[in-house]
Amino acid sequence: MGLRKTPAALVAFGTAAALAIAGCSSSSSSSAGGSSTSSSAPAQLTVWRMGGSVASQVTWMNNVVTQFHKDFPAYANTKVNVVWVPWTSRTTDWNNALASGKNAPDITELGNTDTPTEASLGVLTNVSSYVNSWSNKAGLVSGMLANDTQNGDVYAVPWFGGVRGVWYRTDQFAKAGITSPPTTWAQLVTDAQKLQQTSPGTYGIDAITDDTNAFASFLWGSGGQIATQSNGTWTANLTSPADEAAIRYYVSLYRTYHLSPSKYIGQTELGNTGSTSGGANTDFGLGKLDLYIDGPWASATMPTNSVDKANWASFPIPSENGPNTAPVFAGGSDLAIFKTSKYPQADWDLISVMDNTANSTSFANLQGFFPPYTAELTGGPYKTEKFMSGFATAAVNSQVSPLNAKNWPTADTGKYFIIPDMLKSLMNGAPFDSTVAQANSQLQTVLNSGAES
Amino acid sequence: MVKTVSGRPGRLDSPAGPSSRAPVGFRRRASIFIRRRRLAPYLLILPSAAVIAGLVLWPTIQIAEFSFQNYGLPQLVGSSPAQWVGFANYSQILHDPEFWLSLRLSVLSAAAMVPLTLIVGTLVGLLLSKLGRKMAAFVSSVSILAWATPAVSASVIFVWLATPDGGVVDWFLTKLPAWLGGGAHWAGFSWTNAALPAYALATALVVWTGFPFIAIAVFAGLRTIPAELFESARMDGAGPWQIFWRVTYPLLRPIFQVLFLLSVIWDFGVFTQVFIIIGELGQRDEYNLGIYEYATAFQLPPAYGLASALAFILTIILLIITVGYVRASVREGALR
Numbered sequence: 146m147g148l149r150k151t152p153a154a155l156v157a158f159g160t161a162a163a164l165a166i167a168g169c170s171s172s173s174s175s176s177a178g179g180s181s182t183s184s185s186a187p188a189q190l191t192v193w194r195m196g197g198s199v200a201s202q203v204t205w206m207n208n209v210v211t212q213f214h215k216d217f218p219a220y221a222n223t224k225v226n227v228v229w230v231p232w233t234s235r236t237t238d239w240n241n242a243l244a245s246g247k248n249a250p251d252i253t254e255l256g257n258t259d260t261p262t263e264a265s266l267g268v269l270t271n272v273s274s275y276v277n278s279w280s281n282k283a284g285l286v287s288g289m290l291a292n293d294t295q296n297g298d299v300y301a302v303p304w305f306g307g308v309r310g311v312w313y314r315t316d317q318f319a320k321a322g323i324t325s326p327p328t329t330w331a332q333l334v335t336d337a338q339k340l341q342q343t344s345p346g347t348y349g350i351d352a353i354t355d356d357t358n359a360f361a362s363f364l365w366g367s368g369g370q371i372a373t374q375s376n377g378t379w380t381a382n383l384t385s386p387a388d389e390a391a392i393r394y395y396v397s398l399y400r401t402y403h404l405s406p407s408k409y410i411g412q413t414e415l416g417n418t419g420s421t422s423g424g425a426n427t428d429f430g431l432g433k434l435d436l437y438i439d440g441p442w443a444s445a446t447m448p449t450n451s452v453d454k455a456n457w458a459s460f461p462i463p464s465e466n467g468p469n470t471a472p473v474f475a476g477g478s479d480l481a482i483f484k485t486s487k488y489p490q491a492d493w494d495l496i497s498v499m500d501n502t503a504n505s506t507s508f509a510n511l512q513g514f515f516p517p518y519t520a521e522l523t524g525g526p527y528k529t530e531k532f533m534s535g536f537a538t539a540a541v542n543s544q545v546s547p548l549n550a551k552n553w554p555t556a557d558t559g560k561y562f563i564i565p566d567m568l569k570s571l572m573n574g575a576p577f578d579s580t581v582a583q584a585n586s587q588l589q590t591v592l593n594s595g596a597e598s
Numbered sequence: 599m600v601k602t603v604s605g606r607p608g609r610l611d612s613p614a615g616p617s618s619r620a621p622v623g624f625r626r627r628a629s630i631f632i633r634r635r636r637l638a639p640y641l642l643i644l645p646s647a648a649v650i651a652g653l654v655l656w657p658t659i660q661i662a663e664f665s666f667q668n669y670g671l672p673q674l675v676g677s678s679p680a681q682w683v684g685f686a687n688y689s690q691i692l693h694d695p696e697f698w699l700s701l702r703l704s705v706l707s708a709a710a711m712v713p714l715t716l717i718v719g720t721l722v723g724l725l726l727s728k729l730g731r732k733m734a735a736f737v738s739s740v741s742i743l744a745w746a747t748p749a750v751s752a753s754v755i756f757v758w759l760a761t762p763d764g765g766v767v768d769w770f771l772t773k774l775p776a777w778l779g780g781g782a783h784w785a786g787f788s789w790t791n792a793a794l795p796a797y798a799l800a801t802a803l804v805v806w807t808g809f810p811f812i813a814i815a816v817f818a819g820l821r822t823i824p825a826e827l828f829e830s831a832r833m834d835g836a837g838p839w840q841i842f843w844r845v846t847y848p849l850l851r852p853i854f855q856v857l858f859l860l861s862v863i864w865d866f867g868v869f870t871q872v873f874i875i876i877g878e879l880g881q882r883d884e885y886n887l888g889i890y891e892y893a894t895a896f897q898l899p900p901a902y903g904l905a906s907a908l909a910f911i912l913t914i915i916l917l918i919i920t921v922g923y924v925r926a927s928v929r930e931g932a933l934r
Contacts (some may be wrong), residue, residue, distance in 0.1 A: 233878065236898045244674055262898065266671050355880055408762035411791030411881050418880020423763060484675065559898030567884055573792060 159528040186486040190495060193238075193250035195478065197421070199445060201203065201511050205504075211381040212496045219490060233419055235259070236559065239268060243485065251486040252496060254304065257477045257545070258358075260293050262554045264300035270482040273299045275493040281501060284518045292549050293479055304500055305509040305515035306477030309359050309544055310535040312429060312437040314456040319345055326460030326535075327338065328467035330366070330394055333436075335403045340435035349404030350436040351425035352395055357557050358474045358548065359438045359462075363391040365544060366464035366471025371564075372592055374440040374545040379592035383567075383585040390465065392581060397569045410572045411565075414439050415446060422448070438462065441513030441536050459535030461542075475543035477514065515540065547592065548598045556591040563588045654736075664906035671900050680903075688906035698775035701915075704866055707797045707886065711865040713805045716858065718805055719812020724842070738817070741810035749807065753874035756803045760789040790877055793884045800872050804862040804865060812857055819853040820846065855927050862919060864892065867912075887912055 174537055194202070210225045212579030228250065230238050235255070242249035255263060263269050276282055276299045282290070289303035298555050311333075313326070320337040337349030353359075364371055369387030373439050382388055399405045409425060411417070414437075429437035430451035437443075441459070461470035482492040498504065506516040513533075515521075547553055567584035571577060632638055665687055672678040673854065691697050722741060726734045744752075760767040768787050774780020789795040831841045847854070869888035876884040879893050890910060895905030 237896050240671060240674075240896065240900050243671070266899065267675050268671075406762070407788055408786055408788040408791070410788065411877070413880070415876035417790055419755075419874075419878030423761065554898050560893065560901075562880060562882055565880070569791065569881075569883070 162573050183538045185340055186219050187223055187491050188250075189226055190251045190491060190555065191226045191228060191249070192495070193230050193253040195230055195232050195235060195254050195256070196445075197231070202508075203227075205508055205511060209495075209499050209504055211591040213495050214286060214505075216498060217494050222496070223491065224478050230502045231421075232256070236554070239263070239483075242483075243268065245484070249485045250483045251488060251492045252480055253483055254478050255301065255305070255481055257292050257303065257475075257479050258526060258548050258553055260479050260481065261295065261549050261551050263481070264293075264295050265551050270484055270486065270489055270492075271298045271299040271300060272482055272489075273297075273301070274559065275489075275497075279497065281497075281518075284502065286517055288475070288545070289517050290479065292545060293481075301479035301481035302496065302500055304478045304505060305476055305512070305514040306517060306540075307440045307442055307514040309362065309438055309440045309473060309534055309542045310351075310459040310461050310473070310539045311367065312443070312457060312459055313340075313435065314432075314441060314453055315458050315531075316453065316456045319433055320344070328463045328470075330463060331467050332467075333463050334398070334402055334404070337398075337436055338402065341404060344432075344435060347432070348406050348428065348434045349402070350398060351409055351414070351428070351434055351438060352398035352405035352572075353409045353412050353414055353425055353438075354572065355411065355418055355562065355565040356438075357550040357564045358476055358569070359414070360564065360568070361396060361548065362462040363395050366462065367391045367394075367464070370547075372550070372588060374550070379547065379589060381585045381589035381592065383438065383547050383564075383581055383588065389577075389581060392397075392568070392571065393577070394465075396568065399572050400574075407572075411569050414443070421446065441533060444513055449491055458531050459533070461535055461539035470539055470542055472542050472544045473539045474548055475540070475545050477517070530595045550592055551590050552594060555594075561587065561591055563591065661906040661909055663848070664903045665767075665910055666907075667903045669901075669903035669906070674900075674902070677872070683903070687904045688911070690904060691908050691911060696890060699883070700885045700887050703793060703797065703885070704887040707801060707868070708862060708865040710797075710801050711808070711868070712858065712861045714801065714863070715808040715861055716812055716854070719809040719857075720854075722809060722813035723816025723820065724846075726813060727820045734817075738814060741813055744806055745808075745810035746889075747807060749870040750802060750874065752807055753871045756799060756871075757790070757875055760799055762786045762788045772796050790875060791881070796876050796881075796884050797872075800847045800875050803871050803875070804868060808861065808864070812861070815853060815857055816850065819850045823849050855923075859920060859923055862923075863916060866916060866919070 192206075192312040194206075206225075206227055211433040213225070214221050215222075228248075236259075239253070260269070276290075277597065279302075285303060286306070289306060290299070293299055293303065311326075317340055318324075318326075321336070321343040323336050324341060327333040327336045333350070341347060341349040361371060364383075364387075367390045369385055369391055370382045371388075371436055372381045374380075383392070388518055394479075398405070399410070412424050413428050414424055415421050425437055426433035427448050428448050430447035432452045444457075462473060464471040480496045482489050482496070484491055492576075500516055500517075502516070504519065505518070506521050508514075509516040515537075548557075556560060557565070563584050567580055570580050603725040629730075633640065652866050655830055657882075666682055666684060667673070668683050668686075674681040675779075722737070726738055729737060731774050758764055762768060763786075767789070768784050771784035771787070772782055789799045802868075827845055828841060831845050836844060867888055868886070869892070872884075872886055873889055873892075879889070879897060882893075885893065887908075891908045894901055894908055
C-alpha cells in the first residue's frame with residue numbers, strides 16, 4: 146500500500162507543464178499492470194483511493210482482494226495495488242497520469258461531483274455493458290446511478306454516499322439548557338450563542354467559506370437554488386431574494402454574531418486549503434467548537450486526542466423557518482475504470498466485488514457513510530442510533546444539482562472558487578450587492594462554458 | 599587574435615618521415631580538420647549546449663507552440679485535435695482581471711522584498727566586516743543556515759509560527775504594549791486569509807532566507823576595498839553614513855547591481871513560499887503570477903495552451919525588467 150508522493154504538484158511549475166506534456170515523468174515506481182501478461186489475467190491492478198491510508202480501510206480492502214481471488218480464480222495471481230490520493234490533488238494526479246502515461250490507475254475512486262466532468266473530458270471508460278448485465282444494478286439508488294450516466298452511457302457506479310448535518314455534544318446542550326435541537330435559523334443562532342456563553346472559550350459554530358457542499362444547505366434551506374437548468378442552459382440564482390437571505394445569514398454568523406472566528410475565513414472544514422488539520426474539524430474534536438457542520442465521515446479526521454466522544458450527536462441543518470430540515474447535498478464516491486487501463490474486464494470484476502451489497506455496506510459503516518443500495522438505507526439501523534440519526538433524517542431530503550453539473554468542479558474547486566471567494570470577500574467586509582452580483586454572473590458563465598474553451 | 603603555431607597548415611606534414619607516407623589515419627585527419635577550422639572550442643561546449651537545448655530550448659519551443667493552440671485535456675488524451683487559435687490565449691489573459699490582480703501582487707510583493715533583502719543583507723555584510731574573525735565566522739555560518747533551509751521547510755515553519763491557534767507571532771503581538779501596535783485584537787489573528795497579512799508573512803520569510811546571500815556577497819566585496827580608502831575618508835571627517843555612500847557604495851556598485859538583478863528575478867518569481875502560506879490554490883484573491891499560472895495550467899479544466907501563453911507573458915515581463923536594467927548598467931560602465 147504505497148502512499149502517494151503529494152508534493153509532485155509543488156515542483157511542477159512553468160516548464161513542468163511542457164515536461165509533462167512532452168512525456169517526461171519524474172515518477173519512478175512501476176506502472177499499472179504487467180504489459181507482458183495476457184489481457185485476461187493482469188499481473189497487477191492499481192486502485193486509486195481518495196484520502197489518507199486508514200488501517201481499518203486497508204483491512205477491508207485486503208478482505209475484498211481475498212474474495213476477488215476466490216470468486217475469480219483466473220485472477221489468482223493478480224496483485225491489487227492500492228494508492229492513496231489526497232482529495233485536493235486528485236484532478237492534478239489524474240491529469241498527470243494521463244499526460245505522462247505512467248502510474249495511471251486501472252480503477253479510481255472519484256467524488257460523485259467529479260464523475261460528470263471527468264466522463265465528459267474522456268478520462269473514464271464507458272462501463273454501460275458491464276453495468277447493464279450486473280445483477281446489483283436494480284438495487285442501486287436510482288438518483289446515484291443517474292448522476293453517473295451521460296446520454297444513456299454509464300461511466301461509473303456509486304460506491305457509497307453521505308450527507309452533512311450539525312455535530313454537537315449532548316452534555317454541552319444540557320449545560321446550556323437546550324432541550325431539543327434547533328429547527329430554524331434563528332434558533333440556530335440563539336443556541337450557538339447559549340453554547341458559547343455556557344462553554345467559555347469556545348466558538349459557537351463554524352461559518353467556514355470553503356465548503357460549498359455544506360453551504361448549499363443554507364441556500365436550499367431558504368427555498369433558493371444555486372443555479373437551475375432549462376433547455377441545456379444554466380441560470381445562476383445567487384441574486385434571488387431567497388439566496389441573498391441565506392448568504393446574509395451565513396455571513397452574519399461571523400460578522401454580526403461573532404459565533405465563528407476570523408480564522409475560518411478562507412478555510413475548509415479541515416483547515417487552510419491544502420492542509421488536513423488545524424480547522425473546524427480539529428477544533429470540534431478538541432472541544433473548542435460547539436456546533437460543527439460536516440458528515441459522519443469526519444470522525445475519521447478528528448484528532449486522536451478528541452475529548453468527550455461519547456456525547457457526540459447530530460441534527461439536520463435547519464431551514465430558514467422550519468420545521469422541515471434544509472435539503473442536504475447528497476455526496477459520495479463512485480468507482481470508475483480509467484480510460485488508459487488495459488484490463489477493463491478485470492477492473493470491472495474487481496469493482497463488482499468492492500461494490501457488492503455486503504462489501505459496500507460494511508465499507509460505508511466503517512467510514513460513516515451510507516451504502517448505495519435502497520434496501521440497505523430504508524431497512525438499516527441508521528435511524529435509531531444517536532450519532533447517525535441526524536444524518537439519516539437529513540438524508541431523506543437531499544439534492545445534488547447543480548453540484549453534479551459538468552462545469553461545477555471548475556466553478557467551485559477547480560479554476561474558480563466562486564462561492565467560497567464570495568463568502569470570503571463578504572466576511573472581509575466587501576459590499577454585498579456588487580459582490581454577490583459578480584459571483585452570480587461568473588457562476589452562470591462558468592456553468593455554461595464548454596469543457597475546454 | 600594570435601595565430602597558433604599548431605594552426606599553421608604547413609607544419610602538419612613536416613614531422614612525417616618517409617616511412618609514414620602511407621594514407622593518413624582517420625583520427626589524424628579529424629584532428630587536422632578540427633585544427634584548421636578552429637572547431638575545438640565549439641566541440642567542447644557541444645555537450646552542455648546539447649543538454650541546454652534539450653532541457654530548455656525544446657520545452658520553450660513547445661510552450662511557444664502550445665501558446666497559440668487550444669491545448670487542454672481532450673488534446674492531451676487525444677480525444678480531440680489541437681487547434682491553432684492565434685493570439686486568443688494572449689488576449690484572454692490580458693482581459694482577465696485575475697491576471698492583473700496577480701500581477702499587482704507580484705509587483706508589490708517584489709517591491710517590498712527586494713529592497714528589504716538588500717538593506718538587511720548589506721547591513722549584515724557591513725556588520726561582518728566590523729566583527730573579529732571568530733565572531734564573523736559565527737555570524738556568517740549562522741546566516742548561511744537560514745539561506746540553506748529548504749524553502750518548503752522554512753515556509754511550513756513560518757506558517758506554524760504564525761498560526762492563529764496559539765502561534766508564537768500572535769502570542770507575542772498580544773503581549774506587545776498598545777503604543778507598539780500590540781493588544782488583545784491579535785489573538786487568533788489569521789495571517790493567511792487575506793492578501794496583505796499573507797504577503798507580509800511571505801516577505802518576512804523571503805527576506806529571512808534571502809539576506810545571507812547578499813550579506814556574504816557584500817562582505818566579500820568589502821574585503822577587496824583597500825583599508826586606506828576608509829582611513830583617509832575618516833581623516834577627512836566623514837561619518838559612517840558618508841563613508842558608505844561616498845566610498846563603499848561606488849566601489850561595490852557592480853556587486854550591488856548584480857545582487858539587485860538577481861533579487862528581482864528571484865522575488866518576482868517566488869512561488870513555493872507563497873503557495874504554502876496562502877494554503878495552496880484555495881485563495882484566488884491571494885495568487886501571485888506564478889501561482890496564477892500554475893492554477894491556469896493544472897486546475898480543472900487544465901488549460902495548457904492558456905498557461906503557455908501566460909508563461910511567455912511572465913518571461914517577457916522579466917526580460918523587460920532585466921534587459922532595461924542590464925543596458926543601463928552597461929551604459930554606466932558597471933557591467934562590462
